[in-house]
Amino acid sequence: MSEKSTVTTDNNSACTDGCVKLPNPHLSTLDHDALFHIQVPLHDTDTLKDFSKIKFVCIGGTPGRMKLLAQKLARELNLTKCQDNSKEDNFDYAFTTERYSGFKVGPVFCVNHGIGQPSVAVVLHEVFKLLQAAGCSNVTLIRIGTCGGIGLEPGTTVITSGVLTAGFKEVYVTSALGRPLELPVKVDPELVREISSCASDNGNLDLKVKVGKTFCAEDFYQSQGRLDGSFCDYSKEDQICFLNKLQSSGVCNIEMESAAVLALAHKVQIRAAVICVVIVNRLKCDLPSLTAEEMSQIESYPLELVTRYIKRHFSKGD
């Protein structure tokens, strides 16, 4: 699995057996280490043993959606220990802090990441450290979320084939030691194909899936070309020009975390994908207008797709 992740650059430590091996020489020299935000114990052997079998990490914005996914996976993967949804503690392991919540069901760990790249970066750093401490191997990271569509109607599920950020560059912009830092964003085309091929795995529901580029924005308003933020320095014509430029660049959707997810995963040689469902067609309007029921239904599509993919993976006996 891991040899397929397209690691083309970098000072990353090579890891031929697929084990998670983080490119941070300092970790082995620390007097004390801990996961400050997620508070999963890094030195508890039982916990680490439990996590050692993790093959999938699923992340998404809200705790509720990730809990729903964990419950769905428990049912569909026949993880009997986790199947009693009436119980709050129906997971192998769960944590809840004021920032992040996580739910482990068998070989899958579902964690919420909040809004925006800094928020997802914090939790990914700590999840990656947990995976290494637990001795995990051949792990796949999948973000599920919602997005604005570019010419796509609500309910279409987009699998990201590439990411553009401000300046129309394929980089995640962050900083280190006070200096701007650009990390390459890499997509695993094979993983995209595998997930995409699950769209019709269940006869009852053919998911409408589109593979295309994602624009990753810094906020929900000006960065996404909306007119309805608290301030707006451009005209309706400027907006149309921006959205058309996205479309002509092959961009299918806009969200706020994909660049960080794919760049950070690439940096630590974990293969990763981003799956987001459209909640508004931005070529028609700025404000999503779905009812709560419609939103709930539509938000279930990426959960369904990722569940099919994970189910297929384990039915193959991988």
Add this chain to the structure above:
Amino acid sequence: MSEKSTVTTDNNSACTDGCVKLPNPHLSTLDHDALFHIQVPLHDTDTLKDFSKIKFVCIGGTPGRMKLLAQKLARELNLTKCQDNSKEDNFDYAFTTERYSGFKVGPVFCVNHGIGQPSVAVVLHEVFKLLQAAGCSNVTLIRIGTCGGIGLEPGTTVITSGVLTAGFKEVYVTSALGRPLELPVKVDPELVREISSCASDNGNLDLKVKVGKTFCAEDFYQSQGRLDGSFCDYSKEDQICFLNKLQSSGVCNIEMESAAVLALAHKVQIRAAVICVVIVNRLKCDLPSLTAEEMSQIESYPLELVTRYIKRHFSKGD
């Protein structure tokens, strides 16, 4: 960066009577408008009437801390309607979504903002729109939070006198229409002085307050010069050099939201301040090592300082 996007000053609409008047000409022409993330109704006249008297918006990372602040303010401002802490509904108005929660007590609205500048930008855009819709005037925005200290010990409360971001520039870096956008970060020195002068308002607890610059980072690890992230591309010596450079630049603390808060507030002409308490002295170590009790105690200091400031404001009959 395109010349169109370099908004460095202030096409803000002037508003001489202190009313919130947002610099977005499109808002008055929208067919339909709503606050997508906070879900406070924008067209309910009773709600807007209730919000029209807001004079302070307090924001902080977690819902729990903002609820604590709202309860404390209710007690100390003698807002009897809100004083029964045993009740869940002891606020004038409260909302809870999976993203953000808010608690209104009299003239103060306390809202959580999550982690990082994108997350705080989303909620601020919507809170500013609410303030305008409600016809609010002379509003002050205060962020409370935690931070790493530069040469300051845990428990010291830092009031931000200026913000540096990556590249050691005093700007909030975001984007608009696919182009990088730098917005100026402005501090109100008078507001900083007013808040600072409240440090000894209560004989029982002299708060240790420091006024100084803040470095606003993109993540908790490399952006803040830590060695204990999932990857690290620099040496211990590089780290020391970075932290020393911060100190010689007058930086007292590091956090993740100040630039966006002060730039966005300035953009809409709302005065704003940032108050963060130190939870680790970064010149000594990377990982905070406070007990849960110590953390809880220390996190109460910015709540205490902002409460004293708001209390003093209303005791003056402003």
